[in-house]
Amino acid sequence: MESATETADAAARAPADADAAAPGARSGAGKGRSRPRRRVPTGSPAGGLVLGGLVLGGLVLGGVLLCLPGEEAGRPAPGPAQGARAQAAVRTGTAAALPDLAVLIGEHEARVRARPEDARSWAVLGAAYVEHGRRTADAAALYPKAERALRTSLSVRPAGNTEALVGLAALANARRDFPAARSWGEAARKRAPKRWTVYPQLIDAYTGLGDHKRAKTALDRLLELRSGPAALGRAAAVYRDEGRREDAAAALSDAAAGSAAPVERAAWLERAGQLAFERGDREPALRYFQEAVRLDPDQRAAQAGRGRALAALGRTAEALAAYRAALAGQPLPQYALELGELYESLGMPGAARAQYDLLRERVRREAAGGVDGALVLGRFEADHGDPAAAVRRLLAQWRRQPGIEVADALGWALHRAGRHEEGLRYAVIATDRAHEGTVRSAPYLWHRGMIERQLRREGAARRHLEEALRINPYFSPLHARTARTALVALGEPSVARVPDFS
Numbered sequence: 001m002e003s004a005t006e007t008a009d010a011a012a013r014a015p016a017d018a019d020a021a022a023p024g025a026r027s028g029a030g031k032g033r034s035r036p037r038r039r040v041p042t043g044s045p046a047g048g049l050v051l052g053g054l055v056l057g058g059l060v061l062g063g064v065l066l067c068l069p070g071e072e073a074g075r076p077a078p079g080p081a082q083g084a085r086a087q088a089a090v091r092t093g094t095a096a097a098l099p100d101l102a103v104l105i106g107e108h109e110a111r112v113r114a115r116p117e118d119a120r121s122w123a124v125l126g127a128a129y130v131e132h133g134r135r136t137a138d139a140a141a142l143y144p145k146a147e148r149a150l151r152t153s154l155s156v157r158p159a160g161n162t163e164a165l166v167g168l169a170a171l172a173n174a175r176r177d178f179p180a181a182r183s184w185g186e187a188a189r190k191r192a193p194k195r196w197t198v199y200p201q202l203i204d205a206y207t208g209l210g211d212h213k214r215a216k217t218a219l220d221r222l223l224e225l226r227s228g229p230a231a232l233g234r235a236a237a238v239y240r241d242e243g244r245r246e247d248a249a250a251a252l253s254d255a256a257a258g259s260a261a262p263v264e265r266a267a268w269l270e271r272a273g274q275l276a277f278e279r280g281d282r283e284p285a286l287r288y289f290q291e292a293v294r295l296d297p298d299q300r301a302a303q304a305g306r307g308r309a310l311a312a313l314g315r316t317a318e319a320l321a322a323y324r325a326a327l328a329g330q331p332l333p334q335y336a337l338e339l340g341e342l343y344e345s346l347g348m349p350g351a352a353r354a355q356y357d358l359l360r361e362r363v364r365r366e367a368a369g370g371v372d373g374a375l376v377l378g379r380f381e382a383d384h385g386d387p388a389a390a391v392r393r394l395l396a397q398w399r400r401q402p403g404i405e406v407a408d409a410l411g412w413a414l415h416r417a418g419r420h421e422e423g424l425r426y427a428v429i430a431t432d433r434a435h436e437g438t439v440r441s442a443p444y445l446w447h448r449g450m451i452e453r454q455l456r457r458e459g460a461a462r463r464h465l466e467e468a469l470r471i472n473p474y475f476s477p478l479h480a481r482t483a484r485t486a487l488v489a490l491g492e493p494s495v496a497r498v499p500d501f502s
Contacts, residue, residue, distance in 0.1 A: 082100040086101045086103065087104055093201075094230065094261075094267075095267035096135075097298070098136070101132045105129065108124055111125075112149075116156075119156040120153070122164070123161070123167055126149035129143070129145045130167065133174070134174050135298065135330065137330045140366065141369070143371070144370070150168050151164075165187050169184035169188060169201035169205065172184055175369070176375070176401075178209045178403070179209065179401060182206065189202065196225040196231075202214075203218045203234055207238075208401055210401075210402045222234060229254075229259050232252070232254050232255040233251070236248040236275075241404075241438065241439055243433075245279060249275055265295055267292070269291050273292065277308055277309055277474075280472035282309050285309045286306060286310065292305075293306065303329070304323060304326035307319045307322035307323035307335075307342070312477070319342060323338065323342065327339065333363050333373060333380075336355045336356070336358045336359040337355070337356075340355030340384070343355060344478055359376070363376065378390040378397065382412050382417075387413055390416070391413045395410060398410050408426070408431075408444045411426030411428075411448070411451065412451075414426065424448070424455065427444070430444045441471070442468040442475035446464075448464045449461045449463075449467075449483070449486070450483075453486055453490065458490055458493075462490045465483055465487045
């Protein structure tokens with residue numbers, strides 16, 4: 001029997017031009033602005049191609065999924081409802097359980113084989129492939145299938161097919177192709193400005209391009225159209241990028257409390273754990289991550305988060321096991337980099353090299369699925385490989401999508417390559433509010449402080465290293481130690497240099 005993707009290839013031979021889609025898609029968005037109102041204590045587990053090429057916004061955002069009576073936390077109830085649950089999730093950008101996604105994909109592959117002219121089923125199938133690929137890090141196998149399905153949907157129904165346009169924006173965000181995500185998202189907004197599911201993808205795209213004003217405008221529009229966990233979770237990401245950590249924590253607390261399905265709640269708790277760890281709250285972060293894994297055993301980002309928090313607490317054997325569990329289910333290059341650096345901090349260079357080899361292999365494999373791995377590979381090369389190669393890679397990335405993450409990585413790579421003055425310029429962009437560098441990030445400030453120390457700007461270096469360690473003294477098992485050593489070497493400000501005004 002012909003496979004769904006083979007059917008997609010046949011149907012997609014006609015060009016699918018997103019600009020051919022006409023306005024008029026209905027919006028099922030509810031109205032009403034949602035703002036964080038309730039704050040759960042930090043320690044409580046309750047309380048992120050060219051128009052021809054394409055991506056997903058990594059943050060799992062949520063509508064409300066139904067949890068059937070008697071359903072155990074973390075395990076969806078078996079039966080036909082699984083496909084319906086997953087379809088509700090992927091159509092609203094919500095976290096979906098892997099078993100539910102498998103059912104949904106099987107149902108819609110059968111449906112499009114029987115009815116290849118069913119544009120909506122093609123769009124749902126494409127979105128399901130994106131979500132499954134994101135959750136399993138199987139971009140090479142699933143993202144090309146997703147693109148074929150979504151383009152087939154557009155070729156079958158080019159006019160008013162906002163669902164396929166949103167799916168293509170999501171795929172582009174997943175591939176870290178933010179210019180393409182912006183193009184698809186803006187095409188979708190033009191056709192259906194009141195469809196709320198357009199705006200999370202635009203927020204991700206604008207953020208990846210360093211356009212924080214437009215990201216905030218898109219969030220404001222989302223909050224006008226939608227209330228509930230989906231809007232709160234997206235708001236939390238924007239607040240975090242603006243340096244408003246308390247507002248972000250409150251929004252995530254409300255999103256988790258308002259989630260009806262265990263898998264959705266687990267996604268928000270994982271985000272809350274990330275936020276807690278970023279500010280150095282090791283124990284609360286660990287509790288968030290553990291609760292997320294209890295609710296959804298396939299929540300691999302929470303497993304990696306457990307590794308991070310456990311390493312910061314000195315529980316290294318457990319940390320290593322948590323990272324291995326994360327990599328077993330979602331072998332992302334970033335997890336391999338973190339595990340390699342943990343091994344390196346423990347004096348295990350052979351084990352570290354094995355993880356760095358895995359990182360390179362995973363970047364190559366993801367590239368086959370269209371994923372842009374320049375950022376993680378540039379970070380790796382700057383510290384553990386060829387800094388000059390990192391500079392070339394990251395400069396190209398900066399020209400194409402100049403986000404804050406890229407500015408930080410490029411500044412550090414330039415410093416590691418001996419180009420300290422140039423490196424400082426980008427480090428300032430990543431950390432200076434005048435340049436939208438409002439994320440209060442310990443690694444970013446550590447990078448800036450170390451560059452300033454090299455340039456003998458001792459006062460600024462001392463200030464930024466102290467701030468990095470104040471925000472999160474455990475930001476890296478390898479690099480936090482370097483930051484402390486550098487700060488001690490700088491010593492106290494010299495009284496001899498103070499002018500005598502007497």
